[in-house]
Amino acid sequence: MEPASGSRHAGPAARPAAAAVLPAGGSGERLGGATPKQFCTVHGRPLVSYTVRAMERISWISDIIVVVSPENIETMKTIIQKYGHKRVTVVKGGITRHRSIFNGLKVFAEDEFSKYLLQKPEVVVIHDAVRPFVEEDILLEVVMAAKEHGAAGAIRPLVSTVIASSADGCLDHSLERARYRASEMPQAFLFDIIYQAYQQCTDYDLDYGTECLHLALKYGKTKAKLIEGTADLWKVTYKRDLYAAESIIKDNLSQQVGVITDVKEDVVQVGLLLHESLKSQIQVEAISISLCQNESHLQNMFSGRCYNFIYIHDKQPAFQETHLLVDMLEKSNITLLYPVILISVHLNSSENISFSIGMEELTRNKKFAREVKKKNIWVYDLLIHYKDCLPLQEAVNSAAALIMALIKDRNPELIGQLLVA
Amino acid sequence: MEPASGSRHAGPAARPAAAAVLPAGGSGERLGGATPKQFCTVHGRPLVSYTVRAMERISWISDIIVVVSPENIETMKTIIQKYGHKRVTVVKGGITRHRSIFNGLKVFAEDEFSKYLLQKPEVVVIHDAVRPFVEEDILLEVVMAAKEHGAAGAIRPLVSTVIASSADGCLDHSLERARYRASEMPQAFLFDIIYQAYQQCTDYDLDYGTECLHLALKYGKTKAKLIEGTADLWKVTYKRDLYAAESIIKDNLSQQVGVITDVKEDVVQVGLLLHESLKSQIQVEAISISLCQNESHLQNMFSGRCYNFIYIHDKQPAFQETHLLVDMLEKSNITLLYPVILISVHLNSSENISFSIGMEELTRNKKFAREVKKKNIWVYDLLIHYKDCLPLQEAVNSAAALIMALIKDRNPELIGQLLVA
Ligand SMILES: [Mg+2]
Ligand SMILES: [Mg+2]
Structure with missing residues (x-):
């Protein structure tokens, strides 16, 4: 968020060259409303525009790929025009999160997208369109870790105990909370590692998986570096999160x-x-x-x-x-x-x-x-x-x-x- | 929340006899503020008062035990007086969550607390003081399941993938999201099962554990029934959650x-x-x-x-x-x-x-x-x-x-x- 930014800024020497892919194809079921949450307005502007802006103001992110479902391509283009966003390319998503991210990555690598004239980045950031409060600090940390380890992702402590249920809907066992973390965004990857992982993964992965770090591990033999993120990385998921986002934005303003x-x-x-x-x-x-x-x-x-x-x-x-x-x-x-x-x-x-x-x-x-x-x-x-x-x-x-x-x-x-x- | 309640109400025949224990001893570290979150004001009133009210309006909950740290006992008593709460007993908490809940349960079972004249309930509900939007429906469902199974608890789908890290801070493995759930509140237990579990459990359990369902399983051989809860069971954890709570309350009003x-x-x-x-x-x-x-x-x-x-x-x-x-x-x-x-x-x-x-x-x-x-x-x-x-x-x-x-x-x-x- 710009108005109250307390970010340390990367010195010129430390600046990596990266691109960002923002999957924005979600359907908003959990909000219980017709409008997918990334297009809900928060203090008058669609949520996705805040996230795009959070990326756009970072000079070392060369290109921002926003992946949306086919029916929202025009909406997204209108948003980019209306709010003057730069360096953004809108790409048609697939029917699942992984398929959408894969489509976003293809823009840099496949001939059929050569019309976009986008240069393949060394590192690609993957970040949800519904996490608008991401700061430069954590992006830089994740990207630098990806350069070193091949993959990296932000994590947070678990808020609730995680449990497994048995077939009859009863408690089977609970996980020891301290040993586990919630995997959040942003994540970053050496482009070739994540792209090759997507090329190798199965239809089952593409249809039912959600976790990019998992693909990098399974198909790229790359153990992602995990970076403790701040609370503001949270994902706008429920209606209450839209309320919270609006209050935070007003507070910052x-x-x-x-x-x-x-x-x-x-x-x-x-x-x-x-x-x-x-x-x-x-x-x-x-x-x-x-x-x-x-x-x-x-x-x-x-x-x-x-x-x-x-x-x-x-x-x-x-x-x-x-x-x-x-x-x-x-x-x-x-x-x-x-x-x-x-x-x-x-x-x-x-x-x-x-x-x-x-x-x-x-x-x-x-x-x-x-x-x-x-x-x-x-x-x-x-x-x-x-x-x-x-x-x-x-x-x-x-x-x-x-x-x-x-x-x-x-x-x-x-x-x-x-x-x- | 009263103003916009859409609860189905329990018919007289179905009404169980229950008491509630609300652990309210948390320290509010995650909010980054000095005031523990249960005492933060939301639209002018401390959050804990909303949760107490959510319990108090349910006629089949006979007693409400609020467990607070020693330094907040007077604050809590003042809140009860100011907002006219009934059937509430304030109990001194221990240094951990489990020790506080145990103290709350002792009021019904041990001679030293006989001055309170509280009758031991068949079922006890345990609910966080920082989950103010709990409805009668889910409380009833959890209590009835506890009567049948000995223990029951509300669960929610995981919002993020859960991962385990290796010693070097890298990804070890990620859990298959669909197989796991977040354990939330309310939970309910046959009083004797949870009380005996607390009596048997070790200092390590009391100091490092957080999950009551786990104690019932380990010491009471009782597999809790898991009940899918609604999104409004969420726990006020971060500052943004206070914003969300205030917006929801204003919206309801x-x-x-x-x-x-x-x-x-x-x-x-x-x-x-x-x-x-x-x-x-x-x-x-x-x-x-x-x-x-x-x-x-x-x-x-x-x-x-x-x-x-x-x-x-x-x-x-x-x-x-x-x-x-x-x-x-x-x-x-x-x-x-x-x-x-x-x-x-x-x-x-x-x-x-x-x-x-x-x-x-x-x-x-x-x-x-x-x-x-x-x-x-x-x-x-x-x-x-x-x-x-x-x-x-x-x-x-x-x-x-x-x-x-x-x-x-x-x-x-x-x-x-x-x-x-
Ligand atoms: Mg818990
Ligand atoms: Mg994820």
Whole structure:
């Protein structure tokens, strides 16, 4: 996951040359839904796109082969186009997992696929399309181990005891948990070893097997190196896993906020207080700027891994300025993969006891937000109204709580609403 | 989980007499946090309370023993008191899972615990405190199988291939996935079988074993009946599982909404339209009532499994009526386990183009909501403003979308805010 990546990056010298095959042909039976899980949307984007992105951002992975069932080829191509994925080739899968992976490998080795012009890699990574949170660290570790041992795969401790049942549905024996591991993904292989294993294996293997490490052992006489992976390698299998994936993605997206204030003294002061109040909960980057001036600082802010922005001003309406920000965000391209949140904070210190908000203004805010949502920018409005009788600090704390709620929930239905601190 | 329970219930004749032991002594290492996972809050309540409730609502489970580590005994007692749990006894755990379960069983069998006055059950259920979504169906199935076979346990298909590694950290062999199962919870035993097994087992078993079915086999010569369980038996193990649990609970809580309209013609009409617009997304129960009159219909509505209410009116403010609803909700006791959502929908058809919302009113709404939140009732305000130029249907659809967002997100930070449809 990009926004909160803590990966160590491979130095240029250590970088291997690898390709990746992502089997994405599963049928989603276990989810109990019609849509196979790799195509279920998570925070608005199909799960498979997250996994493709996890591979794509790694410079030493030259090609990414996504293997999908025939009926999903067009869907997959549309996803690649829509989210601007690069170096991806879509390949038609077989009727089982092993047959699909084999089809993915053939692209590098067989004449009939020469049209793809893909170079046979030294090492091939095999990774499930439904394990989106794979990090560069573990990929590198597995690939380097494959270079040395011929094959390698990530493993995890067993969560439950594994048992064997007898023919009458009773316990036969239980396995000693400490001696066994769950075989997970990613796995990696010297290309020739896994490809030759697939060429030799039987129809029974292709139809009923699932484990590539097993094929490398059986047909390639290669004992895979096992690498302890982290918990985030888990496979999205059930509906609850989609919930978990969405929460993790939202959590990752809500680690950082950019605070933009115009240069007026009042506004700058509130910006500082808000910064102070937010910084215990989220990483804050702040600038004070006149929006009509040089915007290079803002462009820097928009080119990082920040997907949340607050614009503090004392204008109402602030459509012109918000428009400017929206345009810059759009140009920055960060809206391609994730919705970007923009909270327009209106500062009002009117002493007028009968201060009120007009319905026309609210209607206009909503209409504006609906327009901008098409660009994958979600605009919310927040009013900080303070008077002598209500200390500013209290209003700012309340604003910070509302801002955090909007950033964490990332709810598209609430765009254009005006919240009051 | 109560709100969306689809359980078949056991007829009186079939009801077994059982007790339950819930080991809750785990240390939460795998979550990477300081709080053991059974005490982590999920939608505001500790996870263990959900599991206790899942047992408590089953009439044929006479006693529930929660086994916690010594430092958490007071915490656990406070939880039981706060959420009004019944038939629960807190017992001090040992340093391992098996020692804790053994301690839980001793309460029924040994003289030193006679102060608890608990009757030895025929069958004892053992269930993890971190598996909150267990349904009566599977508990009954496992208990009945234990009566017949002496022992029984829920199983699930393996999600990953299980492998054994050699001493050098390489693959030794992989298990044929179809032959093995994951041993899950609940498990159940004839009390004497499991208790005698624990009395006979070695220190090594008590210190390094985890599997009760294994003890029943080894020391009780009892082959447990294995019962295929549903996916919702899963164990909250990692942080992502807490996310998933919270989403499932919120999802279950947002299956049903009660719509209350006052008896004025305009309001009733909007109530009907809203009902129509909501019913494709959520189960709707609606009544039209004058709040000052007989409230028995309302009391019925408040005694079911509904945790979301909409009150539609044309008054502003409607504090008096909302207060009345809050009082009734409080008396109904449904607020004990889950926060209840109350959306006050103000209908305004003012043709006045300069219609506006006063800051004083907004401040009052927020203050009121903060007060009522102490009773575990979360109040949100929603304005439906329609004029000839904006068709009512469109406003109602927009209101329905906002209502669904509030009900599904269940965000405590947004209480007291006024949303505009
Ligand atoms: Mg177990
Ligand atoms: Mg596998």
